[in-house]
Amino acid sequence: MQLSNFIRWFACAVLATPTLFAGEGKWTPQQVLQLDPLMLRKQGLELPVSRLWDPKRGSGLLAATVNIGGCSGGFVSSAGLILTNHHCLFGVVQEHSRPDRDLITNGFVARALEEELPGKTTRVTVPRKFTDVTAEVTAAAPAGASDLERSKVIDAKQKSLVAACESVAGSRCRVAVFDGGLQYVLIESLELSDVRLVYAPPRAIGEFGGEVDNWMWPRHTGDFAMARAYKDGKPYAPEFYFPIARNGVKPGDFVMVLGYPGRTVRSLTASEMAYQRDFYYALREQLYGEWIRALEDSTKDNASASITVAATLKSLSNVYKNAQGQLAGLARGRIIEKQQAHEQAVSAWAATRPAFSKGLEAKRDLDARASARRETATRDFLLQAISNGSLALKHATQIVRLAAEREKADADRETDYMEREIPRLRLRMDRDQKSLFPPADQAMFAAWIARALKLGAGERIEAVDRVFGSGEALKTLTYLYQSTKVTNLAERLQMFDESLAQLRARKDPLLGFAFLLEPELRAFQAADKTHDGAVARLRPEWRRAVIAHAGKPVASDANSTLRVSFAHVKGYMPRDGVTYLPQTTLAGMLEKHTGIEPFELPRAILEAAKSADAAKVPLNFLADADTTGGNSGSPTVNGRGEMVGLNFDRVWENVANDFGYNPDVARNISVDIRFLLWLLKDVEKADNLVRELQPAAR
């Protein structure tokens, strides 16, 4: 091969196709309309932008993208059929699984509407209207307000806007904050609370590769499931839905990923990022690692206990692996260093422009706060972590807090304890019982206490010291678990409705600990609110400078609102000497099948694969879309707005893109719609669903 050939080879192997447009940016519907339509057309968008979103009607193809229990999903039929990830509907599958009807293992197919299975807590929201309420919200804070006051006033204003909005029946509303408070948007959605499971593949397909392959490429996971939204007892008829693409994708193809990305932190300053790295992620990696070991050790050789903690273990492992990836990706991508360099450029630019002197000052202030927060960072982390660890501890603190909040007027309460949230909170407390295995729960609690007892002198948790500081912490804890009624479902649900006085009268030792902890939790949360208030004052100033310096639309951090990312199907080089191709096939899934979980395929798949050309059944694909948690189940659609796949993961090298987009490794993973169709047709013989997804009339 001549050198010119080599260069061509290298270029084509590595780059696949020259990209005109970096995939960076999770654009809001409003921003999509501000982007250059010609540029979008060149990218591969074949629809007029107005088909995506019509701000006046509050509708368009984007409205077919729903939020389903914290995940994303998309309508795929005129009868309310929703496609999302298997892991997003796993709770419903679990809810209906019984020893004699193991839907987790066997999967589920509703062959008629009557067979569909209602999910107790699953809700779908369909976006309807976005209203800029920045002026109203910011006007609420009087000049000279303290940071805590500011935070509270802004909070109250948001609540009143939401309450007014939700006075319309069936509406679910929220105020979303952009750029730390540069913009506030009231989002009105239609809430559908009757959601039923239609299809779930066997877990061995939906989670093929399990924790081993999680975040990994090449991937071969059939991570999808289907639900149907009902309204007034009838299948909901959405105004828009995504037709299933007749042709699949190939390397270089344009795709859009639509969904509700949860949270990114790219607008943090480098110092704030370093704080997150050094405390939030580093401590997460440590504590969650301990929790995972605690769960594994305490359920070893106990099959039923293993099942009980399976979902918790899965969720902890996911967070743990994510923390590891964030730490590795931050270092590898030198993301904080790049942020610092970018800040310096913005600062130098702003220094000569008096209009941005407040921005520069705000940045210095943000950095100083990040520095000051380090002093109690470990304690703050532990207090925050209560909501993800021991269920007993979480429930006890929630019960005490709920009773306290109930004594206030609804509008004065914390958002999570307002009347509208109470039914959901109660359902979760009910459902949690399925995941509670007390010895495992106690082991997690013990790990938390051990860390709390090791805190520095300046950040002790007094409640822990008083109850567990005697040197007999484990004995005390065992006594707590033996005596408390919080772990008993019936008792707990009764506590849920009791007043502070009634709870005190119980003299339950775990509630006693929660009562001791309550003022410290409140103080920490107040400090957090004060910090939020300061940030709401400072960050907009600094972001204003950053955006002005860019001189073009800048995508805001993810905040669980509807976004679009424009991308291309594309592989990458994970490390020296290796190129990842952007597509995998059923053949690769069969290659991975060892017969040992998580690489154990059901017999039906192995049988059906025999009569398929497995190398021609596409399974997963990569694109350079800008995604994060919450994008699970996002419709991946082609330039004509047709669904080609469902986003379900990012690659390991791309986990730290929450801090910054790195085009070399920014890849999301979708499951190819053609695999779903193959599965429904050739394996499940679910003709009813195939017909609904591919109506002959089209």
Added chain:
Amino acid sequence: MQLSNFIRWFACAVLATPTLFAGEGKWTPQQVLQLDPLMLRKQGLELPVSRLWDPKRGSGLLAATVNIGGCSGGFVSSAGLILTNHHCLFGVVQEHSRPDRDLITNGFVARALEEELPGKTTRVTVPRKFTDVTAEVTAAAPAGASDLERSKVIDAKQKSLVAACESVAGSRCRVAVFDGGLQYVLIESLELSDVRLVYAPPRAIGEFGGEVDNWMWPRHTGDFAMARAYKDGKPYAPEFYFPIARNGVKPGDFVMVLGYPGRTVRSLTASEMAYQRDFYYALREQLYGEWIRALEDSTKDNASASITVAATLKSLSNVYKNAQGQLAGLARGRIIEKQQAHEQAVSAWAATRPAFSKGLEAKRDLDARASARRETATRDFLLQAISNGSLALKHATQIVRLAAEREKADADRETDYMEREIPRLRLRMDRDQKSLFPPADQAMFAAWIARALKLGAGERIEAVDRVFGSGEALKTLTYLYQSTKVTNLAERLQMFDESLAQLRARKDPLLGFAFLLEPELRAFQAADKTHDGAVARLRPEWRRAVIAHAGKPVASDANSTLRVSFAHVKGYMPRDGVTYLPQTTLAGMLEKHTGIEPFELPRAILEAAKSADAAKVPLNFLADADTTGGNSGSPTVNGRGEMVGLNFDRVWENVANDFGYNPDVARNISVDIRFLLWLLKDVEKADNLVRELQPAAR
């Protein structure tokens, strides 16, 4: 990207360059002259074939390829400088390492001839003459000889040919068997026994990636070292040596790999291959796995013991991983099934040609023998494995055998115990002491006994039953280790010179076990010889049919004789969704550096890398050369006969190519000569060596 672009992309990413010539075939020097010179030129050979090998003079560029202690190597200067792998010279490095002069960790550079370090047992042989002696050897076996007689007579004939050949001072000779006896070739080499260590990199470079990366790609290992051959106390001046290429390689380039591949088994019938798979490799994987755990467990938390067993552990791990790879590769490449299909084609072709009826009969006979051997296959494996397990057991059996053989005339002895071998055997028994940690050795012995005690009724080892069959095997073994003198170096070396009577008089319990075992070992070896005799009778007949069916030169199985493989630099697809590029760089090595062994780079490398463009320092490369064990240290040369690298490994997917060449995954790994030059120049500042490798005059 349009479909045509995709196809082009895919084709160029995966195939790199269309290959005119499959890399299959380890060609002898004589065969190279039979290949089509025009075809070789099209491949990229720029030299006339006669420059590679001149059979009349017994010389040519191939003569610059030496055998160095079972490895391959190449002369690279007019003053006898030899380049080979670090792992090939590791024994010499270890020999000269002391706690206060840790050459293993720090590496070694001789900055002048006087500083070079002699290797006690290292020998270099330079090929000089190849003579076909088939007629003489086969004529030695009288018509109607039994298989055992035939085997013994052929053996004796070979010995007499070797003895005559070695009567010339400095000659080292052997008779090599091709195609199971279709051809016998007397090979005369010059033996150089004064070999000195010139350069070894720190182990962290020479073994970078250790067992984790062993057999793996992408690879970043600086697996080379240098020695110098001396003759009569002066640097040896070879007639030929490999100049160092001025330009490196790039994807698609033609390369040749020259060396001494040890043993392949492609001429076995499918039934014989299945026997190897089911017993040899399957049992190896099991027993070696147990030995590895035994070594690890018994040296845990004991740093000095860990050092003692390090080399043994490394060698066991290598064999273990190889066995795993053979088993996986046989299954994945369906190699035995393909061999079966090929045999059927040959058989169908031969069935209509009476000249090959003996060949067909021979094949049926070979298959029947493979089937019959299964009955005692596990016992046979254990008896064979003695030479790789417990040193105490190995030494005891060798001492007893040596004393017995010494009572015979030299020519009647087994080859390994002839006078010419005795000094080397003694040196090995001496050097083994460095690797002996009795508790670990005992644990390996125990694992062997445990398996022997579980043998089927038809294949018991009587000596084991008598000594260890009481149900107190471990106690007995402990007593043996406490009482024996075999593990004491001085005593052992004394035993080495003793007669059978003297050894018996010692009443050493371990020698006692060896005496009991001796008749069973002899019986097994006789059966093995009988089998060899039968194979020597049968295989040539069958191979004659196979070769006639091919109608073109067919490369014989590797047999530790000089071979050439023609290849191209080329990546591969290890699995669905992944392409391996054929080259790695220093940048990838730095990426892998975690600071934790085996990914811990010396500070000097990290420092030097700072001022290098690491992505431009090539490190390892792949080609589709046909290699196996023994090819370690093989010169990898370009079409002009210039050295571009040194072969040191195959990829994991290619381990089973000992059974058959699979062009999709047949890749060997070389270390790029440019990395060596960078290391010598920029890290070691070894100007003397750089000048010798790159004389300005060229």
